[in-house]
Amino acid sequence: MARPRLTRDTLWAALGTLGLDRSRWNAQDPIVRRATAVALWLAGGIVLIGAFGSFNWTVFAAAAIVFALIVPPYAQLPLGRFVLPLAVLTVAVTYPFYLDELFGWPIFGPFPAMNTMVVMMVFVMMALGLNVVVGYAGLLDLGYVAFYAVGAYTVGWFASDQFSQRDFRFGSVGVSPQVTGIHLSIWFCLVIAAIITAVIGVIIGLPTLRLRGDYLAIVTLGFGEIMPQIARNGNELFGTNFNLTGGTQGITPVDAPGFGSWINTNVGLPDNYLAPSSQTIGFLSDTVNVFFWSALVLVIFTVFCSVRLRDSRLGRAWIAIREDEVAAAAMGVPLMRTKTWAYATGAFFGGIAGAFFASYKSAVFPDDFFFNISVFILCMVILGGMGNIWGVILGACFLSYLDREGLANIGAWMNEKFSLTLDVPKYEFGIFGVILLVVMLFRPEGLIPNERRRAEFETGVHDQPLYDVEA
Amino acid sequence: MADLLRAEGMRKQFGGLVAVNDVDFTVPEGSIVSLIGPNGAGKTTFFNMLTGVYKPTAGRVFFDGSNITGKPPHAVTERGIGRTFQNIRLFQTMTSLENVLVGMHTRLTGGILRSILRTPGLKEEERQAGKRAAELLDFSGLRGRDEELARNLSYGDQRRLEVARALATKPKLLLLDEPTAGMNPQETREFTAFVARLRSEEKLTVLLIEHDMRVVMGVSDRVTVLDYGEKIAEGTPQEVQRDERVIEAYLGSGALAG
Numbered sequence: 213m214a215r216p217r218l219t220r221d222t223l224w225a226a227l228g229t230l231g232l233d234r235s236r237w238n239a240q241d242p243i244v245r246r247a248t249a250v251a252l253w254l255a256g257g258i259v260l261i262g263a264f265g266s267f268n269w270t271v272f273a274a275a276a277i278v279f280a281l282i283v284p285p286y287a288q289l290p291l292g293r294f295v296l297p298l299a300v301l302t303v304a305v306t307y308p309f310y311l312d313e314l315f316g317w318p319i320f321g322p323f324p325a326m327n328t329m330v331v332m333m334v335f336v337m338m339a340l341g342l343n344v345v346v347g348y349a350g351l352l353d354l355g356y357v358a359f360y361a362v363g364a365y366t367v368g369w370f371a372s373d374q375f376s377q378r379d380f381r382f383g384s385v386g387v388s389p390q391v392t393g394i395h396l397s398i399w400f401c402l403v404i405a406a407i408i409t410a411v412i413g414v415i416i417g418l419p420t421l422r423l424r425g426d427y428l429a430i431v432t433l434g435f436g437e438i439m440p441q442i443a444r445n446g447n448e449l450f451g452t453n454f455n456l457t458g459g460t461q462g463i464t465p466v467d468a469p470g471f472g473s474w475i476n477t478n479v480g481l482p483d484n485y486l487a488p489s490s491q492t493i494g495f496l497s498d499t500v501n502v503f504f505w506s507a508l509v510l511v512i513f514t515v516f517c518s519v520r521l522r523d524s525r526l527g528r529a530w531i532a533i534r535e536d537e538v539a540a541a542a543m544g545v546p547l548m549r550t551k552t553w554a555y556a557t558g559a560f561f562g563g564i565a566g567a568f569f570a571s572y573k574s575a576v577f578p579d580d581f582f583f584n585i586s587v588f589i590l591c592m593v594i595l596g597g598m599g600n601i602w603g604v605i606l607g608a609c610f611l612s613y614l615d616r617e618g619l620a621n622i623g624a625w626m627n628e629k630f631s632l633t634l635d636v637p638k639y640e641f642g643i644f645g646v647i648l649l650v651v652m653l654f655r656p657e658g659l660i661p662n663e664r665r666r667a668e669f670e671t672g673v674h675d676q677p678l679y680d681v682e683a
Numbered sequence: 684m685a686d687l688l689r690a691e692g693m694r695k696q697f698g699g700l701v702a703v704n705d706v707d708f709t710v711p712e713g714s715i716v717s718l719i720g721p722n723g724a725g726k727t728t729f730f731n732m733l734t735g736v737y738k739p740t741a742g743r744v745f746f747d748g749s750n751i752t753g754k755p756p757h758a759v760t761e762r763g764i765g766r767t768f769q770n771i772r773l774f775q776t777m778t779s780l781e782n783v784l785v786g787m788h789t790r791l792t793g794g795i796l797r798s799i800l801r802t803p804g805l806k807e808e809e810r811q812a813g814k815r816a817a818e819l820l821d822f823s824g825l826r827g828r829d830e831e832l833a834r835n836l837s838y839g840d841q842r843r844l845e846v847a848r849a850l851a852t853k854p855k856l857l858l859l860d861e862p863t864a865g866m867n868p869q870e871t872r873e874f875t876a877f878v879a880r881l882r883s884e885e886k887l888t889v890l891l892i893e894h895d896m897r898v899v900m901g902v903s904d905r906v907t908v909l910d911y912g913e914k915i916a917e918g919t920p921q922e923v924q925r926d927e928r929v930i931e932a933y934l935g936s937g938a939l940a941g
Contacts, residue, residue: 517799524798525784525791525809532774532785539772542734544760544789544852553795 247283254279264318271315277303304508308501321621326500328616332609333507334569339592339608340514340601341561346590347599347662348527349554350534351421352429354586355436358416359409359559361443361581363566366405368463368576370396374455385470386484398469398571402510402564409563410556417555421548424537436586443578462577466570469506503572510568511605514561518601521557530554584641588615591644595651597658606659615640686745687712687856687888688733688764693742695728695912702728704912705742710856715882715889717899717920720909721932726892727769729909730860733890734766735759747855761789765854767845769861769892775834779825779844782833783816786851816851823847824877839870846877856888857881863895875901900924908932 224234237245254275261271281299286292308326316322324332338360345353368374371384373393381387383397396404420431447459457463468486476483480493485506488497496502521527529550532540541547570576588611596607623636636643651659688710695703703725710716718726731737733744735756743752751759760766765786774782791812797805820829823843828836833844842862849857859878863871875898881887893899899906899920906923908916910932916923923929 520799520801521795525788525793526795526798528777528781528785529788531777531781535774535776536772538736538756539768539774540785541756542736542760542766542768542772543786543848544757545785546755546757557795 243283243285247279250279250282260318261315266316266322268313268315270310270313274315301512305505308498308504309495319622319625320618321625324613324617326504328613330500330503330507330572331569331616332612333504333511334565334572335589335592335612336511336605336608337507337514337565337568338562338589339596339604340511340518341558341565342589343558343593343599343601343604344518344521344530344561345554345558346593347604348522348534349530349551351551351554352425353432353555353558354429354583354590355416355432355434355439356558356562356589357581357583357586358436358439359413359562360566360569360585361439361578362409362412362559363405363563364570364576364580365443365457365463366408366563367398367401367466367567367570368458370394370401370404371398371467371571372463372465374458374463383472384467385472386468386486395467397472398467398567401571402567405563405567406560407563409566410560413556413559414552416559417552418548421551421555433583433586436583440578440581443581457578458576460578462575464575464577466574466576468574469503469571507568507572510564514564515601515605517557517561522601526550526553588644591648595648595658597661599662600658600660603658603660603662611644614643619643685712686710687747688890689745690733691743691745693729693732693744694740695725695732695737696740702912703732703739703909706909706912706914708907708914710888710890711904712888713882713886714904715878715891715902717891717893717903717906718909719893719899719906724909725912726909727860728912730766730858730890730892733759734764734858757789760852760854763853763855764858765849765852765856766858767842767849767860767862769864771841771845773833773841773844773848776832778830778832779820779836779847780813780816780829782844782848783819783851784812786848787812787816787853790851790853819847819850820844823850824873838865842866842874850881850885854887856890858890860892861894862891863893863898871895871898874898878902 228234240248258271258275261267277299281296286295289295307329311323311326314323338356341359342353342356345351345356371394373391373395375394376392378394379392381395383400384395385397387395416432416435420428420435423431443457443462444460446457447455447461449456468484470484470486471479471481473483473489475481476489476491480491480496482488482492482496482502485499485502488499488502529540529545532543532545533547533550537547540550589608592608592611593604594607595611596605597603619637619640623634626632626636627634655661686709688708690706690708693703693706693708694701706725706729708729718729720726728737732739732742735751735754735758738753743750745751746759746762746764749762751762754762774785777785791808793805793808817829820826823846825836825840825843825847828840833841836844842865846857846859846862849859862878863874866874878889878891878898879902881889891899891903903920906916906918906920907914908923908926908929910928915932916926916929918926
């Protein structure tokens with residue numbers, strides 16, 4: 213592209229007047245060059261944080277970690293490909309311990325608080341699920357929120373007093389003996405939710421996946437609208453007085469996760485996340501931290517499955533379908549079955565995410581499942597880079613952070629600096645729109661693009677439909 | 684020789700246009716049969732009906748003893764018909780090796796659970812598949828191009844990769860749709876020899892759509908000529924070359940000399 217080169221040329225011209233020569237720079241070892249460039253960027257960042265943020269020593273620690281991770285060529289080492297994931301994982305797992313020490317960013321303010329982090333992890337999981345459908349198989353799904361809703365309501369049914377005419381409990385924690393209803397352990401509920409959502413994914417997929425492109429998008433949009441309507445009006449299903457979803461009031465309270473007293477006494481894991489007993493291991497007694505670590509485990513599970521599937525026979529078939537449906541079918545890829553698997557897989561993870569979130573919030577409300585959430589998750593996938601797991605994680609973290617904290621922080625900063633009284637979070641979707649526009653203009657393949665996707669953006673996919681194809 | 688493929692009364696209508704009209708057609712096992720005809724004669728439509736891409740308006744297709752009429756493309760491929768496309772349809776942003784591996788889809792078994800768990804059996808299967816794919820690339824003349832993205836291959840190599848991908852489906856019958864289009868004479872000669880090798884070494888039956896008469900006359904056992912969707916002649920290359928309707932419709936007087 214012409215634009216960055218232009219800035220680079222100007223920069224070198226400016227440096228030339230100071231006696232720095234470009235050809236000598238290019239003659240250096242690539243590692244030296246990368247180290248210098250990264251060091252300069254980091255130094256610039258430190259100066260900015262020093263000037264406008266709340267500065268402390270952790271800035272240097274963070275810069276050192278980033279430097280150590282980006283610069284050395286780990287990829288050339290044996291097992292080097294595990295270095296970056298493990299380092300990121302370590303940083304994430306230990307986050308609650310050093311959060312309070314961290315410096316603050318200019319404008320954005322402090323790092324996300326723990327409850328924001330939990331929500332971010334939930335959205336990462338959902339975005340990764342949608343990434344299977346949109347990023348791998350190339351099926352535009354505008355109704356992904358439906359799966360999120362099904363997952364959440366499943367927990368609502370199996371871990372609350374919603375069906376108070378029954379009284380059944382199995383492994384539930386923190387439920388008072390007076391309360392009736394079905395109370396299963398949240399861990400079972402996650403599994404049940406995942407399976408039910410995957411089945412719903414297949415049911416929705418079978419009629420819709422026969423369509424392609426725009427038609428598919430519109431039908432999924434329809435399903436995304438139907439689901440919250442069912443949720444909203446499901447308190448008197450078909451006039452039978454059977455209360456399925458609690459209507460506009462939703463289902464509340466939903467049970468909390470926990471490992472029960474036996475594991476608590478013998479292993480030390482919290483018996484009940486909301487009220488851990490004194491036998492719980494010290495650092496596992498903090499409610500929001502254990503929610504965060506649990507969410508992180510689910511995210512790791514999702515990433516693991518995503519990677520394995522991407523590199524499998526099924527993953528190849530998904531990419532083949534995205535590239536050219538007719539050729540894929542002619543090479544023996546059953547279109548319907550393969551697409552339905554993508555749908556079911558995406559739904560599976562969406563269901564787990566929804567179920568976990570419902571338990572975290574201890575509530576399920578129909579208003580949480582409207583169309584804007586589908587778009588929100590799709591934005592995460594597109595912004596980060598469709599098909600690339602790192603990109604999708606980054607996109608999901610960034611957008612859900614903005615949604616929960618970032619915009620409010622930016623607003624507070626603006627109002628104070630310029631003595632305004634703007635309610636910035638109100639302009640949320642406008643701001644997201646602008647972000648998406650900017651990304652599409654300057655980096656249409658996403659922040660961290662998938663190699664293949666980058667190639668597709670350069671040449672375009674040639675999918676000339678042959679209209680009679682049925683799978 | 685028994686017939687590997689038998690098509691009876693094949694007809695395809697697009698609205699008011701009859702693209703293929705009442706064509707009977709057989710491919711004996713172990714033979715190389717060519718389908719020729721002027722542009723728009725319905726050759727590719729006929730191909731698409733055989734492979735399930737189009738549903739025939741009327742007619743039946745029998746392959747290897749079973750009726751495959753109206754079966755979806757992947758089921759036809761699974762039964763043993765591999766094909767290439769007239770306008771190359773590779774998976775452009777996948778590597779050569781991955782393209783061939785997609786071709787093996789029906790011959791591999793890895794399901795969703797086994798893929799996630801990556802069981803020893805699956806690992807072994809994937810290893811074997813990779814090895815076989817590399818062999819196929821070798822056989823098709825793409826040695827050392829395994830990791831190249833399909834879109835970065837030269838035109839001739841893309842054609843070869845299409846054949847390698849079709850071979851990966853383990854076909855009994857290979858359908859080649861104008862495989863030498865755009866090749867230079869040298870490449871065409873090599874390709875003709877390659878098709879002959881497919882029959883002798885891989886024991887394949889080949890059905891060829893072709894414009895280049897040297898290829899058709901050089902390798903075919905039988906030639907069928909379509910014009911305006913109708914079969915106007917059928918026979919050995921020599922018989923067809925002498926047929927007056929063929930000369931009139933398609934070959935022109937120059938072809939007799941060639």
